[in-house]
Amino acid sequence: MSLKALLQRLGQTVFILWVVTTLLFFLFRLMPGSPLAAYIDPTMTADQQAILLHQFGLDQPLWKQYVLYLMNMARGSLGVSFIYKEPVGGILLAALPNTLLLTLTSLLIAYAFGTLTGALLAARRGTWLETVTLPAILATRALPEFWLGMVLLAVFSFSMGLLPAGGATSPGASFPSAFARYTSLDYLRHLMLPALTLAIFLQGLPTLLMRSNMLEVMQEEFVVMSRIKGLSEWSIIMRHAARNALLPVATALALGIGSSIGGNVVIESVFSWPGLGRRLVEAVSGSDYPLAQGAFLMIAAAQIVMNCVADVVYSTLDPRVGRR
Amino acid sequence: MSATTVVTVSWRRQARDPYFIAGISIYLAFLLIAVFADQIAPNAPKDILFLDNGSLANALPPSAQFPLGTTTSGCDIFSQLVHGSQSALIVGISAAFVVVSVGTLVGLLAGYFGGFVDAALMRIADIALGIPLLPFVIVLAAFLGPTTWNVVLAMSLLLWPNSARIIRAQVLSLRERAYIEAARTAGSGHFRILFHHIAPNILPLALLFGSIAIGWAILTEASVSFLGFADPDTTTWGFMLQDAYVSQALSRGLYNWFVPPGICIVLMVSAGFFISRSYEQFLFPRLRD
Numbered sequence: 001m002s003l004k005a006l007l008q009r010l011g012q013t014v015f016i017l018w019v020v021t022t023l024l025f026f027l028f029r030l031m032p033g034s035p036l037a038a039y040i041d042p043t044m045t046a047d048q049q050a051i052l053l054h055q056f057g058l059d060q061p062l063w064k065q066y067v068l069y070l071m072n073m074a075r076g077s078l079g080v081s082f083i084y085k086e087p088v089g090g091i092l093l094a095a096l097p098n099t100l101l102l103t104l105t106s107l108l109i110a111y112a113f114g115t116l117t118g119a120l121l122a123a124r125r126g127t128w129l130e131t132v133t134l135p136a137i138l139a140t141r142a143l144p145e146f147w148l149g150m151v152l153l154a155v156f157s158f159s160m161g162l163l164p165a166g167g168a169t170s171p172g173a174s175f176p177s178a179f180a181r182y183t184s185l186d187y188l189r190h191l192m193l194p195a196l197t198l199a200i201f202l203q204g205l206p207t208l209l210m211r212s213n214m215l216e217v218m219q220e221e222f223v224v225m226s227r228i229k230g231l232s233e234w235s236i237i238m239r240h241a242a243r244n245a246l247l248p249v250a251t252a253l254a255l256g257i258g259s260s261i262g263g264n265v266v267i268e269s270v271f272s273w274p275g276l277g278r279r280l281v282e283a284v285s286g287s288d289y290p291l292a293q294g295a296f297l298m299i300a301a302a303q304i305v306m307n308c309v310a311d312v313v314y315s316t317l318d319p320r321v322g323r324r
Numbered sequence: 325m326s327a328t329t330v331v332t333v334s335w336r337r338q339a340r341d342p343y344f345i346a347g348i349s350i351y352l353a354f355l356l357i358a359v360f361a362d363q364i365a366p367n368a369p370k371d372i373l374f375l376d377n378g379s380l381a382n383a384l385p386p387s388a389q390f391p392l393g394t395t396t397s398g399c400d401i402f403s404q405l406v407h408g409s410q411s412a413l414i415v416g417i418s419a420a421f422v423v424v425s426v427g428t429l430v431g432l433l434a435g436y437f438g439g440f441v442d443a444a445l446m447r448i449a450d451i452a453l454g455i456p457l458l459p460f461v462i463v464l465a466a467f468l469g470p471t472t473w474n475v476v477l478a479m480s481l482l483l484w485p486n487s488a489r490i491i492r493a494q495v496l497s498l499r500e501r502a503y504i505e506a507a508r509t510a511g512s513g514h515f516r517i518l519f520h521h522i523a524p525n526i527l528p529l530a531l532l533f534g535s536i537a538i539g540w541a542i543l544t545e546a547s548v549s550f551l552g553f554a555d556p557d558t559t560t561w562g563f564m565l566q567d568a569y570v571s572q573a574l575s576r577g578l579y580n581w582f583v584p585p586g587i588c589i590v591l592m593v594s595a596g597f598f599i600s601r602s603y604e605q606f607l608f609p610r611l612r613d
C-alpha cells in the first residue's frame with residue numbers, strides 16, 4: 001500500500017469515528033425525557049448534580065455541549081456510571097482485557113481449525129467427507145451463538161459439573177497481579193466454554209472461505225506446473241496452494257476481530273463474562289446512560305479500527321489491490 | 325435476458341438441487357405452521373395453565389397433554405413454539421425486504437451514476453458498516469421502545485451496505501455492456517435504462533441476498549429478545565430462550581424447554597443459507613467445478 005493510500009485510509013477511519021461519535025451524541029439527546037437524564041444520576045445530591053451539569057456543559061447551548069462532548073471524548077473522559085458510581089473510562093478499561101482475550105482465543109481456534117478443514121475439504125472435493133461436513137458447517141453458521149452457549153452450559157457445567165457456570169474467576173479468588181489473574185488456571189477454566197462456543201460459531205466463515213479459495217487456486221497454472229514437476233499432492237496443497245488461498249482468510253480474520261467484539265454481547269451475557277458487551281447490556285437495561293454511551297463507543301471504535309486494519313493488511317499482502 | 329427468463333431458468337435448474345429443496349421445504353413448513361398457529365397450538369402462548377386438580381401446571385415434563393412440557397410459570401411450551409414461527413417469519417421477511425430494497429436501490433444509483441453520487445453513497449455505507457450491529461439494535465430498542473418494528477428498523481439501517489456494495493459492482497460492469505449503449509443511443513432516459521434494462525439483471529443477486537438476510541434478521545431478533553429487549557406483547561423464540569435462561573432452566577436440566585426454540589431458529593436460518601448456496605451456484609457456476 002502506498003503511503004498516500006495509507007494516509008487516505010487513515011483519514012477515512014478518523015472521519016468515520018467522528019461521524020459515529022456525533023451520531024451517538026444526537027442519539028442520546030433524542031432520547032425520551034430530559035437530556036440531563038443522560039448524565040445526571042437521579043439519586044445524586046443537588047451539589048453533585050450541579051458539578052456534573054457544569055462539567056458536561058448541560059447548562060450551555062447545544063453546539064457548545066457538542067464541542068465539550070467531543071473534547072471530553074478525545075480526552076477519554078466519559079462521565080460517571082450510575083450503577084457503579086465510578087468513572088466510565090476505568091470500568092471499560094477493566095472490561096476490555098476480558099473481551100479481547102475471549103475474542104482472540106476463540107478467533108485463533110476458529111481460524112486454525114477453519115483453514116485446515118477448508119483446505120482438507122477442497123482436497124477431498126466430491127467425496128462423502130464433503131457431503132457430510134458441508135451441511136454441518138453451514139448449520140453451525142445458523143446457530144444462535146447464545147443458544148449454543150446455553151446448551152453447552154447446561155451439559156458441561158450443570159449436568160456434568162466439569163466447568164464453571166459463569167464469570168471470569170471463582171467467587172472470592174484473589175490474584176497478586178493482573179497478569180497472574182489472566183494466566184491463572186482458574187481464569188482459563190472460566191474462559192473455556194465461552195471461547196469454545198464462540199469458536200464453533202466463528203469457524204464456518206474461514207472454513208467455507210478457505211475451501212472456495214482453494215478450489216479456485218487449484219485451477220491455476222502454477223498448481224498445474226507443480227503437478228508436472230511431480231511434487232507430492234500434500235506439498236502442492238499445503239506449500240503452494242494453501243499459501244495463496246490464505247489471503248482472503250487473513251482479511252476475514254482482521255474484520256472478524258472488529259465485528260466479534262461487538263457480537264460478543266450475547267455470549268458475554270450467557271456466561272456472565274465481565275467484558276464490554278456485558279457492561280453495555282447491563283447499562284442499557286439499567287438506564288446507565290454514561291456507561292452505555294462509553295461502552296457503545298468503545299465497541300464501535302474497535303470495529304472501525306479493525307475494518308481499517310483489514311484493508312491495510314489485504315493490500316499489503318496482495319499488492320494488486322493497491323494498484324487497481 | 326428478461327427478468328422472467330432469468331427466474332424461470334434458475335427455477336428449473338434449482339428444482340433438482342437438494343440444498344434448494346431442503347431450504348424451500350423448511351420455509352413452507354414454517355409458513356404453514358405460522359398460518360395455522362391458532363389451530364395447531366392447543367393453548368394461547370402466554371396463558372398460565374392449571375391441571376384438573378387445580379394446581380399450577382408448572383415445569384411439567386413432556387406428556388400427551390403438553391407435548392413439550394410447560395414452563396416454570398405454567399405456559400405450554402409447544403404452543404409458544406408454534407406461535408414463535410409467526411414473529412420469526414414476520415421479522416425475517418420484512419427486515420430482509422427492507423434491507424435488500426434499500427441495498428439494491430443504493431447499489432443501482434451508485435453504480436449507474438458514479439462520481440459524486442457514488443462517492444457519497446459509499447461513504448454512508450462505510451459509516452453504517454462501522455457501527456456494531458447488535459449494540460446498535462439494543463440501544464435503539466431501548467430508546468425508541470422495544471417493539472418488533474424498531475428492531476426491524478435498526479437492522480435495516482445497518483445491514484443494507486453489504487448488498488449495496490455487491491450490486492454496485494455488478495451495475496458497474498453492466499452499464500458498459502453494448503445493449504445499454506444501444507438503449508442510450510436509442511434515446512432511453514436514465515430512469516428507463518436503470519429500471520428496465522439494468523434492474524432485471526440485478527434481481528437474481530438481490531434475491532440471493534434476500535435469502536441470506538432473512539437468516540441474519542432472525543438471528544439478530546433472537547439475540548435482542550434473549551437480551552431482554554423484545555416486544556413484551558409477542559412470543560418469539562428468543563423470548564422463550566430468555567425466559568428459560570432467567571428461570572434457571574439450565575441448572576434444572578429442563579432441556580425440553582430451551583432446546584426446541586434453538587432448533588427452530590437453526591432450521592429457519594439454515595433454510596435461508598441452503599437456498600442462497602444453491603442460488604449462488606447457479607449465479608456463479610465457476611464455483612461448482
